[in-house]
Amino acid sequence: xxxxxxxxxxxxxxxxxxxxxxxxxxxxxxxxxxxxxxxxxxxxxxxxxxxxxxxxxxxxxxxxxxxxxxxxxxxxxxxxxxxxxxxxxxxxxxxxxxxxxxxxxxxxxxxxxxxxxxxxxxxxxxxxxxxxxxxxxxxxxxxxxxxxxxxxxxxxxxxxxxxxxxxxxxxxxxxxxxxxxxxxxxxxxxxxxxxxxxxxxxxxxxxxxxxxxxxxxxxxxxxxxxxxxxxxxxxxxxxxxxxxxxxxxxxxxxxxxxxxxxxxxxxxxxxxxxxxxxxxxxxxxxxxxxxxxxxxxxxxxxxxxxxxxxxxxxxxxxxxxxxxxxxxxxxxxxxxxxxxxxxxxxxxxx
Numbered sequence: 051x052x053x054x055x056x057x058x059x060x061x062x063x064x065x066x067x068x069x070x071x072x073x074x075x076x077x078x079x080x081x082x083x084x085x086x087x088x089x090x091x092x093x094x095x096x097x098x099x100x101x102x103x104x105x106x107x108x109x110x111x112x113x114x115x116x117x118x119x120x121x122x123x124x125x126x127x128x129x130x131x132x133x134x135x136x137x138x139x140x141x142x143x144x145x146x147x148x149x150x151x152x153x154x155x156x157x158x159x160x161x162x163x164x165x166x167x168x169x170x171x172x173x174x175x176x177x178x179x180x181x182x183x184x185x186x187x188x189x190x191x192x193x194x195x196x197x198x199x200x201x202x203x204x205x206x207x208x209x210x211x212x213x214x215x216x217x218x219x220x221x222x223x224x225x226x227x228x229x230x231x232x233x234x235x236x237x238x239x240x241x242x243x244x245x246x247x248x249x250x251x252x253x254x255x256x257x258x259x260x261x262x263x264x265x266x267x268x269x270x271x272x273x274x275x276x277x278x279x280x281x282x283x284x285x286x287x288x289x290x291x292x293x294x295x296x297x298x299x300x301x302x303x304x305x306x307x308x309x310x311x312x313x314x315x316x317x318x319x320x321x322x323x324x325x326x327x328x329x330x331x332x333x334x335x336x337x338x339x340x341x342x343x344x345x346x347x348x349x350x351x352x353x354x355x356x357x358x359x360x361x362x363x364x365x366x367x368x369x370x371x372x373x374x375x376x377x378x379x380x381x382x383x384x385x386x387x388x389x390x391x392x393x394x395x396x397x398x399x400x
Contacts (some may be wrong), residue, residue, distance in 0.1 A: 055097050059124070060154030061107040063087065063116065070095050071150035073158055079151055087112070089119045099359055106133045106157035109165040114174050117167045130162035133325075166293055173289065175262060180286040183253040184278070184329060190246040197239045204232065213240065243297050254396035257282050269381050272388045273374065283333045284378065291382040297372075300379050301322030306333030306371045322368075336370035349374055 056076045062069040065087060072081035073324070082098070085091040097107060106174050107113060111127040117249040123128050154185045156162050168174040194210040201208050206225045213219050219240065223233050261267040261282040270281035301307030305326030341349040356366035373393060381388050 055102065056125070056158070057101075057103045058128065058154040058158040059096060059099055059103055059105045059148040060152070060157065061092070061105060061111065061116075063107050064155065065112075068092060070101050070151040071154050072385055073151070073154045077155070078157060082151070092116070092120060093123050095119065097139055100123060100183060104128065104157060106153045106162055108153065113165070113387050114167050118174070119170065128157060128162060129165045129167055130156070131145050131165050134163045135159070166289060168289055170385065173286075176282075177286040177289070179253065179260070180257060180282050184283070185252070186250040186253050187245065190243070190250045193239070193243040193246040195244055197236065200236060200239060201226070203266040207232060213243075217389055246257075248392075254279065261285070266382055270378060272338075273341075273378060273381075274344055274347040275337035275339070275374065276378070277340075280333050280337050283329065285326060287330050291379055294379070297379055299375045300375055301372050303327070303330070303369075306334060306336050306375065334371045334375055338367050338374055341371060342367065348390050 051344075052269075057075065058073045059071075059073040062071075066086055068087050068091075070081070070083045070085060071079060074080045081373060082183055085095050096103065102125045102172050103121060106128050107116060107123045107130070109129045109132060114383050115127055153162075168177055179280040183362070191210075194213075197213065198210065201222060204226055206222055208222055213222060223236065225226050228233055236330055258278045261271070261278045263283075264285060267285050268375070270284060271278055276284075288300075294303065302323055303326070305323055305328070308322060338349065341347060342353045344350065353363075353366050353370050356369055357363055361369070377388065377392055380392065
């Protein structure tokens with residue numbers, strides 16, 4: 051199929067309505083419309099365009115839902131990276147119908163960068179649950195900080211572990227000034243903290259159960275440094291090994307690869323990506339740190355060798371993270387179980 055024969059449909063999506071713009075194969079605007087943000091209405095608008103037809107919309111809260119439900123009604127549905135679509139925000143007037151037309155034009159010109167979407171409802175819900183678990187962890191930590199912060203304002207130094215039980219909490223209350231209102235506020239904050247702990251534990255139990263049921267997550271969990279939460283996180287946010295053309299691309303997506311920067315006759319510089327998924331980066335670096343601390347595994351041996359050669363512990367840990375990610379990617383693609391002798395190989399045997 052030649053690219054020039056394709057009709058391009060740009061969708062500027064909002065909660066209640068969508069602006070639709072259609073470009074013919076010659077790049078001429080042949081239709082502009084507005085329809086409700088509902089699958090039946092969007093399907094009707096898309097199917098009014100002759101095939102082959104490609105749909106372009108921007109990544110956002112509705113993108114996953116739209117891509118899954120509109121995919122069978124177009125030859126391709128692309129959720130594009132908004133950061134790459136700066137033309138929409140910076141050139142000329144800002145208007146929703148114009149945004150839809152420019153999206154179609156960017157797609158026709160090959161200038162959009164597709165954002166990977168989960169292929170099924172089950173995988174999408176799994177990813178959302180993993181994100182919810184990490185959100186509940188942050189919420190629990192925030193609630194703990196609120197309590198300890200209030201205690202410290204009155205000279206009571208405590209950490210989260212110091213308020214685990216009733217006896218410990220009674221002791222903290224006894225150290226506060228004799229103010230009924232202050233003690234009431236602390237008890238109120240503890241109620242919020244207890245609710246946060248319960249939510250975190252509930253989502254974690256569900257996450258571990260789902261991870262145990264997935265074959266890929268079970269293989270991930272056998273690698274040193276990777277438990278069920280990290281296995282589920284990597285599976286949910288990477289989704290499939292086939293979206294990465296090389297392990298270097300995987301490393302860059304995880305935030306542990308290197309980008310080359312060079313301008314004019316200046317020196318070539320290497321740096322880690324500045325824009326990255328922070329949750330994935332902390333997950334793989336945390337797995338590397340755990341693997342090193344566990345000892346008695348090939349990744350810990352690599353870390354000792356690199357630090358012995360003069361590399362800083364931080365850079366050595368990043369190298370371990372790259373090695374760990376490469377092995378994980380290899381066993382994911384091949385379907386094989388993890389074997390320690392694969393660590394350090396260029397490829398994992400199929």
